[in-house]
Amino acid sequence: MRFTSDQRLDDGVLERGFTLGEIPGILWTPGSASAPAPLILLGHPPLGLHKMYPRLVARARHAAAEGFAAATIELPWSGDRPRSAAAEQARADLRRALEAGEPVSDQIIDALILPLVDEAVPEWQAALDALLALPEIGGPVGYSGGVISIGVRLAVVEPRIAAAGLFAGSFVPRTILEEARQVTIPLHVLLQWDDEGNDRQTALDLFDAFGSTEKTLHANMGGHTGVPQFEGDAANRFFARHLR
Amino acid sequence: MRFTSDQRLDDGVLERGFTLGEIPGILWTPGSASAPAPLILLGHPPLGLHKMYPRLVARARHAAAEGFAAATIELPWSGDRPRSAAAEQARADLRRALEAGEPVSDQIIDALILPLVDEAVPEWQAALDALLALPEIGGPVGYSGGVISIGVRLAVVEPRIAAAGLFAGSFVPRTILEEARQVTIPLHVLLQWDDEGNDRQTALDLFDAFGSTEKTLHANMGGHTGVPQFEGDAANRFFARHLR
Numbered sequence: 327m328r329f330t331s332d333q334r335l336d337d338g339v340l341e342r343g344f345t346l347g348e349i350p351g352i353l354w355t356p357g358s359a360s361a362p363a364p365l366i367l368l369g370h371p372p373l374g375l376h377k378m379y380p381r382l383v384a385r386a387r388h389a390a391a392e393g394f395a396a397a398t399i400e401l402p403w404s405g406d407r408p409r410s411a412a413a414e415q416a417r418a419d420l421r422r423a424l425e426a427g428e429p430v431s432d433q434i435i436d437a438l439i440l441p442l443v444d445e446a447v448p449e450w451q452a453a454l455d456a457l458l459a460l461p462e463i464g465g466p467v468g469y470s471g472g473v474i475s476i477g478v479r480l481a482v483v484e485p486r487i488a489a490a491g492l493f494a495g496s497f498v499p500r501t502i503l504e505e506a507r508q509v510t511i512p513l514h515v516l517l518q519w520d521d522e523g524n525d526r527q528t529a530l531d532l533f534d535a536f537g538s539t540e541k542t543l544h545a546n547m548g549g550h551t552g553v554p555q556f557e558g559d560a561a562n563r564f565f566a567r568h569l570r
Numbered sequence: 571m572r573f574t575s576d577q578r579l580d581d582g583v584l585e586r587g588f589t590l591g592e593i594p595g596i597l598w599t600p601g602s603a604s605a606p607a608p609l610i611l612l613g614h615p616p617l618g619l620h621k622m623y624p625r626l627v628a629r630a631r632h633a634a635a636e637g638f639a640a641a642t643i644e645l646p647w648s649g650d651r652p653r654s655a656a657a658e659q660a661r662a663d664l665r666r667a668l669e670a671g672e673p674v675s676d677q678i679i680d681a682l683i684l685p686l687v688d689e690a691v692p693e694w695q696a697a698l699d700a701l702l703a704l705p706e707i708g709g710p711v712g713y714s715g716g717v718i719s720i721g722v723r724l725a726v727v728e729p730r731i732a733a734a735g736l737f738a739g740s741f742v743p744r745t746i747l748e749e750a751r752q753v754t755i756p757l758h759v760l761l762q763w764d765d766e767g768n769d770r771q772t773a774l775d776l777f778d779a780f781g782s783t784e785k786t787l788h789a790n791m792g793g794h795t796g797v798p799q800f801e802g803d804a805a806n807r808f809f810a811r812h813l814r
Contacts, residue, residue, distance in 0.1 A: 519778070547785055
């Protein structure tokens with residue numbers, strides 16, 4: 327892990343760019359951290375860190391205000407990372423189905439999501455190794471948002487993740503619905519009730535499938551990007567309960 | 571409205587019993603209220619105020635800590651109020667269906683809930699008239715919990731209610747599902763995902779039916795009485811957003 331930039335934001339948060347091998351990432355640490363800070367990994371959709379930056383930095387500042395560090399890495403085949411022909415094909419197939427008004431088949435969903443999960447999850451685990459080696463970062467670790475299937479797999483395979491705030495806002499392969507039964511950590515799940523790009527019943531089935539004894543679903547109106555402001559506070563309180 | 575008792579609780583909250591005609595009720599006002607306090611009407615299941623008192627006073631103290639007054643009245647045919655042969659019959663029919671493991675028919679649900687709604691709602695409106703005439707109570711008014719069909723009807727017919735926190739924890743007649751489309755105030759709906767006495771799909775259908783543009787569903791694990799502690803805070807924050 328190599329830091330490539332640093333700047334102090336106006337609220338005192340220290341923002342540092344880094345690379346982990348070929349993977350770019352960003353780490354935010356609270357301005358006034360005396361003890362090692364708990365860490366929240368910020369998931370995001372595969373649109374590239376540059377495009378996602380405004381929303382990511384807002385979430386990181388919100389987390390820092392509660393004393394949490396936050397970090398994210400570029401997803402495979404996104405941003406400036408090398409493309410994958412298979413991933414491009416899967417996205418094109420999805421676009422075609424959506425434009426034709428056809429149901430999105432299990433094959434398309436699997437091709438779109440499963441390789442991404444398989445490739446991304448070990449990268450997030452490697453990032454966790456590097457981040458937890460920094461003296462300013464302590465445990466426990468939370469995972470928040472982004473492609474929900476990545477969050478599910480991470481919650482299953484990565485014991486250092488103690489709590490997850492998930493956003494039911496993307497397609498979920500059937501195998502991930504099965505994996506969800508193995509998740510036992512506390513979960514805070516957001517659902518946009520009228521999300522144009524998300525199947526509500528699949529989201530409810532996924533929530534039902536999670537094996538966790540503490541799981542909360544927050545459903546709100548508005549489309550995919552219409553999550554109300556007050557849900558940011560609710561997510562912070564969820565992490566405060568479980569990462570302190 | 572006639573006050574029949576008063577006591578100061580250890581956190582400074584003033585608790586006063588009252589009667590409104592033949593209907594007993596309780597009013598709680600914050601210890602340190604300088605301006606007239608917004609009011610939250612505390613709904614409850616038809617088990618009698620005496621039996622419900624511990625939970626009601628806990629909710630009232632929680633509300634008072636946020637500067638809200640809280641009030642409740644006895645439901646028709648509950649507590650020391652006169653019984654109704656029809657209501658007793660409906661409860662017996664429900665018990666019989668549940669004990670036989672039979673599905674609860676629409677007829678049983680209608681007989682159980684609709685007369686209660688028809689009778690209770692004008693009483694809560696009369697209580698509102700009396701409570702809002704007190705100098706220590708201001709608007710706006712919230713309604714919280716209890717029989718959800720009463721909350722739905724109140725939200726439709728009573729314009730002084732500005733926001734409602736509802737608990738999807740009792741049977742809902744089809745006509746109430748239809749009325750729900752006319753509800754437009756902000757809603758905060760609690761659902762116990764594995765509530766033994768509640769049909770999850772009906773609860774989701776009811777949430778879907780509400781006409782409100784701001785409505786949030788919070789689903790949690792645990793049975794009917796297993797609502798997590800932190801949901802009390804979440805409800806307070808909901809009312810703080812809408813009653814201030």
